[in-house]
Amino acid sequence: MEIFQAFWDTILQRQDLIIERTIEHLYLSFSAILIAIIISLPLGIFISRKQKLAEFYIGITAVFQTIPSLALFGFLVPLIGIGFETALIALIIYALLPILRNTYTGITGVDQAIIEAGRGMGMTSSQILFKIELPLSLSFLMAGIRTATVLTVGVATLATFVGAGGLGDVIWRGLQSYNNNLVLAGAIPVALLALGFDFILKLMEKRTTPKGLKMKS
Amino acid sequence: MITFKNVKKTFEDGTEAIKGIDLHIEEGKLVALIGPSGCGKTTTMKMINKLIEPTSGEILIGGENIARQKEVDLRRNIGYVIQRIGLFPHMTIEENVGLIPKLKGMKKEEYNQKVDELLNLVGLDPSVYKKRYPLELSGGQQQRVGVVRALAGDPPIILMDEPFSALDPISRDQLQDELKQLQTKIKKTIVFVTHDMDEALKIADQIVVLKDGLIEQVAAPKELVQTPKNEFVRSFIGEDRINAFLNLHTPLLSPVTSIMDPLTEEIKTEFPTIDSTADLKLAAGEMTGRNIISMYVVENGKPIGIIHQNLLLRKLAGFEKGV
Ligand SMILES: Nc1ncnc2c1ncn2[C@@H]1O[C@H](COP(=O)(O)OP(=O)(O)OP(=O)(O)O)[C@@H](O)[C@H]1O
Ligand SMILES: [Mg+2]
Numbered sequence: 001m002e003i004f005q006a007f008w009d010t011i012l013q014r015q016d017l018i019i020e021r022t023i024e025h026l027y028l029s030f031s032a033i034l035i036a037i038i039i040s041l042p043l044g045i046f047i048s049r050k051q052k053l054a055e056f057y058i059g060i061t062a063v064f065q066t067i068p069s070l071a072l073f074g075f076l077v078p079l080i081g082i083g084f085e086t087a088l089i090a091l092i093i094y095a096l097l098p099i100l101r102n103t104y105t106g107i108t109g110v111d112q113a114i115i116e117a118g119r120g121m122g123m124t125s126s127q128i129l130f131k132i133e134l135p136l137s138l139s140f141l142m143a144g145i146r147t148a149t150v151l152t153v154g155v156a157t158l159a160t161f162v163g164a165g166g167l168g169d170v171i172w173r174g175l176q177s178y179n180n181n182l183v184l185a186g187a188i189p190v191a192l193l194a195l196g197f198d199f200i201l202k203l204m205e206k207r208t209t210p211k212g213l214k215m216k217s
Numbered sequence: 218m219i220t221f222k223n224v225k226k227t228f229e230d231g232t233e234a235i236k237g238i239d240l241h242i243e244e245g246k247l248v249a250l251i252g253p254s255g256c257g258k259t260t261t262m263k264m265i266n267k268l269i270e271p272t273s274g275e276i277l278i279g280g281e282n283i284a285r286q287k288e289v290d291l292r293r294n295i296g297y298v299i300q301r302i303g304l305f306p307h308m309t310i311e312e313n314v315g316l317i318p319k320l321k322g323m324k325k326e327e328y329n330q331k332v333d334e335l336l337n338l339v340g341l342d343p344s345v346y347k348k349r350y351p352l353e354l355s356g357g358q359q360q361r362v363g364v365v366r367a368l369a370g371d372p373p374i375i376l377m378d379e380p381f382s383a384l385d386p387i388s389r390d391q392l393q394d395e396l397k398q399l400q401t402k403i404k405k406t407i408v409f410v411t412h413d414m415d416e417a418l419k420i421a422d423q424i425v426v427l428k429d430g431l432i433e434q435v436a437a438p439k440e441l442v443q444t445p446k447n448e449f450v451r452s453f454i455g456e457d458r459i460n461a462f463l464n465l466h467t468p469l470l471s472p473v474t475s476i477m478d479p480l481t482e483e484i485k486t487e488f489p490t491i492d493s494t495a496d497l498k499l500a501a502g503e504m505t506g507r508n509i510i511s512m513y514v515v516e517n518g519k520p521i522g523i524i525h526q527n528l529l530l531r532k533l534a535g536f537e538k539g540v
Contacts, residue, residue, distance in 0.1 A: 117303025120266055120376075121317055121366075122292030135307050210307030212350030 010181035018170060022189055025166040028084070028159055029152045032091030036148060040096050041141070044103025045129065054104055061097040069094065069155045073162050087156070087164035094155055095148035102144025106137025138208040146201035153194045157186075167193075218244040218406045219265060219374065224274035226260055226430075234260040236430040237274070242423075244373075247400050247407040249417035252427035253453070258410040261427070262376050265408060266295045278374070293321055296367030296375035296405075300382055302359050304351040310336075310362055311347040317370035328369065335365040338402070339395055357388030364396070368403070378410045393420050414454055418442070418462070426450050468532050469498040476532050477514050477522035488523070490515045500529060 011018065040061075047054040064072070072093065076086045110133050118128045134141075160168035170186030173179075219242040226235040234257045242248050250258040263269040264276055267288045276283050283291055304313050311332065318328035333343040339361040351359055360380060367375050381389045397420045400407060411417050417424050418438045426433040426441070426449075434446040442462040445451035451459070473495050489509055491500055493516040503512065504526055513520040 111301075111303075113299060113301035113303040114305060116268070117297065117299055118305070120268055120292060120295075120297035120299070122289045122295075122320065123316075124289055127320070132305060212306045212308065212352060 007181045007184060010179070011185050014170070014182065014185060018167075018185055018189065021165060021167050021170050021186070022193075024164075025153070025156055025159075025168075025190070025193070028087055028091065028164060028166055029149070029156045032088055032152050032156070033095055033145070033149055035088070036092045036095035036099055036152075037145065039092070040100035041103055044100045045107060047100075048104050048107040051108070054108075058097070058101055058104065061093075061100055064093045065097045069158055070161070073158055077162060082163040084164045086162045087159035087166075090162075091152050091156055091159075095152050098147035098151065099141070099144040102140045102147075103137070106140025106144075107133050109140070110136045135210055136213075138210075139205050142201065142205040142208050146198060146205060149197045149201060150194050153190065153197060157190055218242055218246075218279060219408070220275075220277040221261075221264075222275040222277070224261075224264065224271045224276060226257075226264065226269065227272045234430055235264075235271070238427075238430075238432050240425060240432060240435065242406060242408065244406050245404045246422040247397075247409060247420060248423045248425060249409045249411055249421035250425050250427060251411055251414065251417045251453075252433075254412065256427040257430045258412075258427055259378055262378055262408055262410050265374070265376055266292050266297060293317060293370060294372045294374070296370065296372045298360075298363045298367045298375065298377040298380045300379040302351075302356075302363045302383075304359055304362060304366070306351050309348050309350055310341075310354070313351065313362060314366045314369045317366070321370055331371070332365070332369055335368055336362075338399060339365055341365075355388075357384050357392065360384060360388075360392060361395075364392075364399075368399075368405075372405070374406045374408070376408050376410075379412065380409075381416070382411070382413065389416075396420060414458060418458070426453060428453075469501075470496050471532070472496055473500050473514055473524055474522070476528045477524050478528075479522050480520060486511075488513050490520065491524070492516075493521060497529060497533060500524060501533065504529065 043057065047057050067075070069090070072090050073086065076090055080086045080089065114132060114136075115128060118132050123131070156166050157168035157171065159166040160172050167186045167190045171183050171190075172186075174182030174184070174186060219240075221238050221240040223237050223239055224235060225233075225237050227233050238261065250261055252258055260269055264271050265278070265283075267283060270284075278291075304310075305316075308316070314332050314335070315325070315328060318331070319325075332347075336343045336346060341358060341361055346354070346358070346362075351362065354362065360383075363380065364377075367377075381392050384392065393416060396407075400420075409417075409421065418441075421438055423435060423437055424441050425435050428449055434441065434450050436444070436446075439462075441450070442454060442459055445454055445459075472493070473491060474493055476497070477493075488511050489503065489507065490513045491503060493514050500512065503509070510526040512524050514522045514524060
């Protein structure tokens with residue numbers, strides 16, 4: 001009970017900091033996700049048309065993905081310096097792959113017979129994209145966005161090392177002052193955010209599965 | 218309606234799929250393209266709606282060169298049914314079928330009735346099926362919807378690439394009958410790709426036999442079977458079919474049992490006998506030569522039935538028995 005009381009006190013004492021950092025964390029994560037979507041959704045559609053290029057682009061993003069996250073932040077500092085942008089760029093790079101890959105797999109996974117039927121019926125390529133390909137791959141896209149979001153919310157904890165704040169800041173302060181309660185006051189919200197988004201986006205993913213396909217199983 | 222003028226197609230990889238074909242497809246006819254796998258049936262068909270562009274030569278529809286027409290406009294006036302059905306799984310039957318009329322800019326009230334009519338025509342009750350999704354239908358029902366979808370925009374031409382080949386034999390048979398009936402009602406020009414000779418003989422007005430990117434023969438079913446142009450066409454049709462077809466259409470070669478009446482009473486009169494394996498030609502020869510009006514049909518030396526001159530005459534004259 002006492003432990004819990006101490007923890008609760010820490011939260012109350014530092015609530016301004018925690019709230020501010022949570023907002024920062026969310027702002028950073030969402031900006032990164034949004035920009036990553038803006039980049040990789042059209043790119044994914046584009047490379048699904050040029051399958052020879054696809055491996056190249058997905059390969060590049062996969063290489064970025066394999067760089068350990070802290071190292072990626074480290075690489076960017078000498079290039080761009082420290083601050084919000086550095087963290088943003090690092091997070092965008094991380095979020096690209098899941099979205100790009102899922103867009104690509106989703107669209108190329110649409111049954112070719114269906115697309116041929118559409119073309120043969122006289123649908124234009126944009127009608128095929130918006131009426132057939134995107135609706136049929138929407139749940140794939142959403143899965144990609146979900147993976148990217150969970151990833152980004154987690155990795156954004158490192159933003160504090162480049163001076164971009166976020167909940168990592170709370171954790172870092174706790175570590176420096178040997179205050180375990182403060183560490184937890186930063187770590188628990190990060191975990192909750194990741195779990196919460198995972199849950200919400202999973203629901204959205206289910207809802208975007210076209211009705212006609214749900215009865216398959 | 219559709220004319221091919223020395224059309225050739227060589228694919229990027231060098232495959233000479235079509236080596237120069239001339240073909241005229243008349244308006245309102247159901248024309249079957251048939252031939253062994255890889256002979257170029259699908260390629261020929263897809264050149265009609267420009268899913269494939271010919272390497273050289275011209276294709277005219279209604280006298281107009283399709284090379285000068287916009288793909289999308291051309292295709293909206295050509296119905297298209299493929300083997301793998303290709304219904305859009307995320308749209309209801311109603312949405313699938315209404316798509317082309319909608320793309321053509323028609324209002325829902327305008328095409329709604331037409332859609333209902335067509336669904337009824339292929340035996341799918343609109344009130345039951347319109348709100349369903351494709352995956353809630355059987356394969357045969359899905360392909361019926363595929364046919365209806367192709368018809369919904371009221372195109373003068375319909376292309377069908379092995380539309381029934383993935384179905385079970387019973388559904389296939391039914392759909393062939395339905396298509397044939399539909400064709401007599403709606404009078405569309407239908408190009409039908411198949412590799413099934415029975416199907417072609419059953420439904421086509423004209424059969425185009427292809428081999429290695431060239432046309433071997435163009436003929437009506439009866440003509441094709443009676444006078445195959447060469448050994449390839451003959452073997453492609455198959456001796457069995459040729460014989461069966463000839464039996465059906467040339468009564469002289471039908472067996473005597475086809476006009477035989479069963480024995481109803483004790484054999485009293487002394488009639489001459491004829492073997493049950495004999496054909497009508499032999500029977501006619503016997504009867505006229507010996508001036509007799511009835512003969513017993515015997516099998517293994519035992520009488521099994523009786524044939525009469527008047528029935529024989531009717532049959533040979535092309536009237537069916539009992540008419
Ligand atoms: N896109 C393509 N690129 C290269 N070659 C092709 C292409 N499409 C078809 N071919 C080749 O052209 C030839 C004719 O093909 P087509 O699909 O017209 O045959 P088909 O008569 O429809 O055969 P099947 O009965 O198997 O459907 C084949 O040798 C095939 O391999
Ligand atoms: Mg084919």
